[in-house]
Amino acid sequence: MSTATIVSLPDQSTARIPKVNFLTKENGLLSWLLTGDHKRIATLYLISITFFFFIGGALAALIRLQLLTPGAELMATDTYDKVFSMHGLIMVFFFLVPSVPATIGNFVIPIMVGAKDLALPKINLLSWYLYVIAGIMMIYTMSVGGVDTGWTFTTPLSTHYLNTHVVSAGLAVFVAGFSSIFTGLNFIVTIHKMRCPGMTWFRLPLFVWSNYAASVLMVLGTPVLAITLVLVVLERTLGIGVFDPAKGGDPLLFQHLFWFYSHPAVYIMILPGFGVISEVVSTFSRKRVFGYTAVAFSSVAIAVFGFFVWAHHMFIMGISNYSALVFSLLTMLVAVPSAIKIYNWAFTLYKGSITFETPMLYALGFMGLFTIGGLTGVFLGSTGTDIHLTETYFVVAHFHFVMVGGMLMSFLSGIHFWWPKWTGRMYPEKISQFAAVVTYIGFNLTFFPQFILGMLGMPRRYASYPPEFQVLNVFSTAGATVLGVGYLLPLLYLTWSLKYGAIAGENPWQATGLEWQIQSPPLTENFAETPIMDHEAYDYDWLERKQASEVASV
Amino acid sequence: MNYISPVLWQFISRWLHDFPLFPPEASTIAPQADALFFFMVLVSLVGLTVVVLLIVGFSLLYHKRRHPHAVQIEGSTLLEATWTIIPLGLFLIIFVWGALVYFRIYTPPANAMNIYVVGKQWMWKVEHPGGQHEIDALHVPTGRAVQLTIISQDVFHSFSIPAFRVKREAIPGRYTTVWFQATRPGTYHLFCTQYCGTNHSHMTGDIVVMTPEDYRKWLQGSTSGASLAQDGERLFASLSCNACHNTQPDARGPNLVGVYGSQLTLSSGQTVTVDDAFLRQTILNPSQGATQGYATIMPTYQGQISEEGVIALVEYIKNLSTDYRLQQTLNTTEIPPEIEGKATGKASAGSGEVKP
Amino acid sequence: MSDSTTIANAAVAEAGHPHHGEHPPFQRHHFESVVQQFDAANFAMWLFLLTEVMFFGGLFMSYLIMRNWYYPAFVEGSHFLSIFWGTSNTAVLITSSFTVAMGVWCAETRRKKGLILCLILTFILGLMFLGIKGIEWHAEWVEYHVPGLHFSAETFLNPASAPEVYKEYHDKPLSLGMANKTELYFFLYFAMTGMHALHMVVGIGILAYIIFRAWAGAYTTGHVTFVENFGLYWHFVDIIWIFLYPLLYLISRHQ
DSSP, X not given: OOOSOOOOXXXXXTOOOOSSSTTTSSOSHHHHHTOOOHHHHHHHHHHHHHHHHHHXXXXXXXXXXXXXXXXXXXXXXXXXXXXXXXXXXXXIIIIITTIIIIIIIHHHHHHHTTOSSOSOHHHHHHHHHHHHHHHHHHHHHHXXXXXXXXXXXXTTIIIIIOOSSHHHHXXXXXXXXXXXXXXXXXXXXXXXXXXXXXXXXXXXXXXXXXXXXXXHHHHHHHHHHHHHHHHHHHHHHHSOOTTOGGGTOOHHHHHHHHXXXXXXXXXXXXXXXXXXXXXXXXXXXXXXXXXXXHHHHHHHHHHHHHTTOGGGGOTTTTOOHHHHHHHHHHHHHHHHHHHHHHHHHXXXXXXXXXXXXXXXXXXXXXXXXXXXXXXXXXXXXSHHHHHHHTTBHHHHHHHHXXXXXXXXXXHHHHHHHHHHHHHSBOOOHHHHHHHHHHHHHHHHHXXXXXXXXXXHTOBTTOSSOOGGGHHXXXXXXXXXXXXXXXXXXXXXXXXXXXXHSOBOOSOTTOOOSGGGGXXXXXXXXXXXXXXXXXXXXXXXXXXXXXXXXXXXXX | OTTSOHHHXXXXXXXXXXXXXXXXXXXXXXXXXXXXXXXXXXXXXXXXXHHHHHHHHHHHHTBTXXXXXXXXXXXXXXXXXXXXXXXXXXXXXXXXXXXXXXXXXXXXXXXXXXXXXXEETTEEEEEOTTSOEEESEEEEXXXXXEEEEEEESSSOEEEEEGGGTEEEEEBBTBOEEEEEEBOSXXXXXXXXXXXXXXXXXXOOXXXXXXXXXXXXXXXXXXXXXXXXXXXXXXXXXXXXXXXXXXXXXXXXXXXXXXXXXXXXXBTTSOEEEOOHHHHHHHHHOGGGGOBTTSOSOOOOOTTTSOHHHHHXXXXXXXXXXXXXXXXXXXXXXXXXXXXXXXXXXXXXXXXXXXXX | OHHHHHHHHXXXXXXXXXXXXXXXXXXXXXXXXXHHHHHHHHHHHHHHHXXXXXXXXXXXXXXXXXXXXXXXXXXXXXXXXOHHHHHHHHHHHHHHHHHHHHHHHHHHTTOHHHHHHHHHHHHHHHHHHHHHHHHHHHHHHHTTEETTTEEOOHHHHSGGGSHHHHHHHOOOOOOHHHHHHHHHHHXXXXXXXXXXXXXXXXXXXXXXXXXXXXXXXXXXXXXXHHHHHHHHHHHHHXXXXXXHHIIIIITTTTO
């Protein structure tokens, strides 16, 4: 028992991938394009968001290359403006928002609650198609010349002062929004109505809780973004609107409506990541998550408070000092549940039996980076320091620590964690551990210098900058190169593992979730017969007893 | 160090030579904002250290090799309460402290010298009360509170002076204010930090802080001959504002002398305090600010006066303390051509108006 | 809701015991029981309506703010909306809500003819609503009140130029600045009624499909979820109008 791994694979000489599984059940392109199976839709999503991630990543590489030198040498400023706008739009709406929920969530939530599928399989497929349509519109926008509004569509700039493709970009985001609404709606219905016998709310894995909270935000926030974009498009096409100060409208109203969605959107992006971390930390320390209830409710608290902090994006925009006060206070309150989660995860390790497979490495990386990302958020939530730091690279660094350091780390953690379940094969452990470490180092090198740049006052969205900021920017670009390697490696070895990976068997991680008690890859209907949940979540004693009895019966 | 390529070495040393890690503190508010900043850095470091220590410590102590069997623990209300209440307390301290700094930065002292700033794609235009105009530069003296009244002519901009730790959004159609008191002479960066279109990154400039004597010399050296209020006076005459606002007993418009800062009852029955924003709004869109007892016959000047023109008029009305200056405009017959150009030529779509 | 649940239960009872693998034909494979299927679909519909509330919420918010700022423009703008057509449309829509509710009842009690009749009536009333809306929009077009495309503030600068409205309300001329703000009123009017009409069009499209299916005998075999959810949607669209009508037509009209 003194081995440093918990991986337990079946005997490779005899093990086979089960003949019947959701991947092999039906063949042909149509069986994929018309599927109602949540696991197949998750696979479709995984392919499409990976595609957009690498487009967004290529744009990020261009940004970093441009910023290698103080002048606008690589690209003209208008090209640079388009590049960072497309980077933001693609990464936010086509990668981060759907990343964990639409792929991992889609794949495991129905299994975790003990259901055969999401409650509304057709709607699930519809949301993937909406995503694809939106993606095509975005690619169209990019190929006919792009858009340079930034991802925020700030009026009146976007409505009256730009002649790029704002309308098609806005409509793409509008459609993508409905894709995300339907995903969220589907999750909520599934979690409410599809739980198997014995699966009470407090026996749900924490991944389900955090996705539930994120879904509530999707369902309530995204429509507001949708109507806001409709108004922007109408204002742009008809030349009249509620956001144009020259006609009596108010550009600040746009800010309010936009951030009413876009701040909760940050939690839409990060909450599912929290869920992944809960699963992974528990599994690799062989312990129930410390303070299950507190972690579950902190997700809900983030969702609730998350709706009432949007104006902290507008502290310097001439909202009244007193409303700034209220929103600052609420921002401080929303920071607390995140702190609770971090410490609960840390204490999950206490008296555990810890191993460091790749998902765990990513998860530990997440905890460090998210702590920094969260704490720097407090700098921006505090009104006094926000004045100096907002709209600078400090903000850029902050949200990349949360979004990339937090969300992307947890996404990769989750992908590695559920990869054996998804494909039936293991990824290569050594090289993936290496990739995790490379990602971690590259990430810090890329984004930590940006905090200092922000403190120095370097504004975001600048194509050129004063020469004294060059050194830190060079560090950042160097780090981005390392980070790029860290992201390309998983793409390569995960693809490799599809054919050559070791057969994983049912439960390579000795994890307790319902998804680990069925074959890998799962059957189309997940369970041969309806499971009955007779134990708490993360009950490792139950797992031991179960395995002991299986051995005995054999 | 000879074995390092001399070219590379030069390159590196040039980098290292010009490599700030912390911005200069050149205003009275900067040390105060920085004190809070460093307090937060401290809190963050402590928080981060605790998290890292816990993770590393537990990882070493409870590695599977050393600790093959996990001990199940449900949780601990006491511990959870601890890491709820301590962060909450710290965050609340940061909140209160931050709010104090915020109110200080956005509440100008009464005796502050007012300078107008107009943002437009992609330049900053600065109008000093003495009539000095600047583009992409702002000269200010040390030891004197300076208030900026900022407006944008087109899209959102943001007037940011990192060395002073102040920043304020320039919003189309409404005045915003920020103030500072510079402490150290020197030249500092001025950035537009709100993305404002193609040449956003070129919308930069210099903040030149001077000693009071140098500043006085600069003021004298760069005056355009007429103060901002005098510009306004000429505009007042050329737009025939004085046809109605002429202090005569039978005047069709209300008397503007001393109106700035006073309480005014509008025809709608509302009482308002006359400030910059109100004057601007009433010039551009008179119907909403009609004084009680006067017919709403004043035409709208929306789209007819540039933001600079409005600023000149506001500054003029602000400084009207006696009838005398107003009477003078009635005698002005010829209109200086450059003012006329300013009054009509620069009208742009971006000029909006203020909301109540 | 409780009615329909019992009926769904009845359907389960009739269709046999689902646990023995004998599902009623309309039960999707991934549900354990018809009740669960019905509950899920119903719950999803309510959630969807919640997103719709948020969607319209953005418009209502904009309306409230703009109305607060440009009160006179909004009052005089509303004088150009026809109370007669507005009220008729409200009546039409409320009646259609009644017919659709009757339709759901017919489906639950398995009255095929009644169901088809009610649905067709709803269909006609829906078209009538759109027709009346078209008449109103046409009137705005004639009066140059279509913002962006066909707009002039003349009738607000010089109210006597629109004698019919002037006769009734004796509007004072608005100043140029305020008169221009009526364009915002009409923009919001068109955005809100247009978005509402779009929902009506979608609803009528779905309704046509339901009528087609009902004709073929669907919905009267105990599985009424789709009709019931459509009814919820239709009521929701109705309720949006119940808010739009007073906000756009009635409030402060006589001030």
